[in-house]
Amino acid sequence: MLGAVLPALAGFHAGVLANSGVLANAASSGVRLGHASAWVVFVIGAVLILSGAFGVILLRNPVHCALMLVVTLLGIAVEFVDEAADFLAAVQIIVYAGAIVILFLFVIMFLGVDRRESAGPERMKAQRPLAVLLGFVTLAEILVLSRVQHWSTGYAGNSQYPGGFAGPLNSRDQNVQTLGQSIYTRYLLPFEMTAALLVIAVVAAVVLSRRQESVAGEMSVEEQESVVGE
Amino acid sequence: MSVPGAWYLVLAAVLFGLGATGLLVRRNVLVMFMCVELMLNAVNLTFVTFGRLQNDIGGQVSVFFVLVVAAAEVVVGLAIIVAMFRRRAAATADDIHSLKG
Numbered sequence: 001m002l003g004a005v006l007p008a009l010a011g012f013h014a015g016v017l018a019n020s021g022v023l024a025n026a027a028s029s030g031v032r033l034g035h036a037s038a039w040v041v042f043v044i045g046a047v048l049i050l051s052g053a054f055g056v057i058l059l060r061n062p063v064h065c066a067l068m069l070v071v072t073l074l075g076i077a078v079e080f081v082d083e084a085a086d087f088l089a090a091v092q093i094i095v096y097a098g099a100i101v102i103l104f105l106f107v108i109m110f111l112g113v114d115r116r117e118s119a120g121p122e123r124m125k126a127q128r129p130l131a132v133l134l135g136f137v138t139l140a141e142i143l144v145l146s147r148v149q150h151w152s153t154g155y156a157g158n159s160q161y162p163g164g165f166a167g168p169l170n171s172r173d174q175n176v177q178t179l180g181q182s183i184y185t186r187y188l189l190p191f192e193m194t195a196a197l198l199v200i201a202v203v204a205a206v207v208l209s210r211r212q213e214s215v216a217g218e219m220s221v222e223e224q225e226s227v228v229g230e
Numbered sequence: 231m232s233v234p235g236a237w238y239l240v241l242a243a244v245l246f247g248l249g250a251t252g253l254l255v256r257r258n259v260l261v262m263f264m265c266v267e268l269m270l271n272a273v274n275l276t277f278v279t280f281g282r283l284q285n286d287i288g289g290q291v292s293v294f295f296v297l298v299v300a301a302a303e304v305v306v307g308l309a310i311i312v313a314m315f316r317r318r319a320a321a322t323a324d325d326i327h328s329l330k331g
Contacts, residue, residue, distance in 0.1 A: 038232035049245055
C-alpha cells in the first residue's frame with residue numbers, strides 16, 4: 001500500500017511546488033545537506049522515531065516508556081535538522097527531553113507508579129484489537145485524505161507576501177533570525193499570550209497539586225501548641 | 231535538494247497512528263499522556279514539512295507555539311494526575327469512573 005501511496009504523494013507535492021513556484025527560485029542559505037547524506041539522516045531519524053514510538057506503546061514499565069519517549073523526541077529533532085529547522089531542533093531537545101520527560105519521570109518516581117500495569121480483567125471486551133484496528137483506520141484515513149487534491153494546500157503566498165503570510169523560509173538570514181523576526185513582528189500578540197498561558201499553567205499546577213489540609217510552611221494547631229509548650 | 235516532503239508526511243502519519251493506537255491500548259494514565267506527546271510531535275513534523283514545502287516560516291512558528299502549549303498542557307495534566315493519585319491510588323484509567331452517571 002505504501003508503495004502505491006508514496007509516488008502519488010510525491011507527485012502531488014511536486015505539483016504544489018510547481019504551482020506556487022516559490023521554492024524554485026528561492027536562494028538556499030546556510031549549510032545544506034547533500035542528497036545522499038540527507039537520506040541517511042532521514043532514515044536514522046525515522047528508525048529512532050518508530051522504535052521509540054513502539055517502545056512507548058509496548059513496554060510495560062512507565063519509566064521505560066518515558067525513556068523510549070526520549071528516543072522518539074531525539075528522532076524528531078534529527079528530522080528537524082534534516083529539514084533545516086535548526087532552532088526547533090535545539091528547542092525540541094531542551095524543552096521536550098530536558099523538561100517535559102524529566103517532569104514525567106519526576107511524577108512517576110514521586111507517585112511510585114513504576115509498577116507493572118495491572119493485568120486484571122478488562123472492563124471493555126476486546127479493547128486491544130479494537131484499538132489496534134482504530135489505529136490502522138486513523139493511519140489509512142490520513143494517507144487516503146492526503147491524496148485528495150487541495151486537502152493539504154494552504155496559503156502559498158501572493159505578490160504582496162511572496163514567501164507566504166509569515167515570511168519566507170529561505171531568506172539570507174539564519175534560521176533563528178528568520179523565526180525570531182516572524183515571531184516578534186507578525187506573531188507578537190500570540191507570543192505575548194503564551195506568557196499569560198504559562199503563568200496560568202504555573203498557578204494551576206500549584207493550586208491543583210497543593211495539599212488542602214496544610215499549606216506549605218504553615219503549621220497545624222497541634223504543631224503550634226507543641227512548639228509553645230516547649 | 232533533499233528528501234521529498236512526502237516521506238516526512240508519511241512518517242508523521244505513521245507516528246500519529248502509533249500515538250493514537252497507544253492512547254487507546256494503554257491504561258496507565260501517564261503512558262496515555264506520553265502517547266498524546268507522540269501525536270503532538272507527529273503534527274509538529276508535519277508543520278515543519280509543510281513549511282518547507284511552501285517556503286513559509288509559519289510552519290516553524292506554529293511548532294514554536296505548539297511547544298509552548300504542550301509544556302503548559304503537560305504541567306497542568308501532571309498536576310491533575312498527582313492530585314488524582316493523592317486522593318486514590320489509581321494507576322489505570324479504568325479506575326477513574328467517578329464522573330460516570
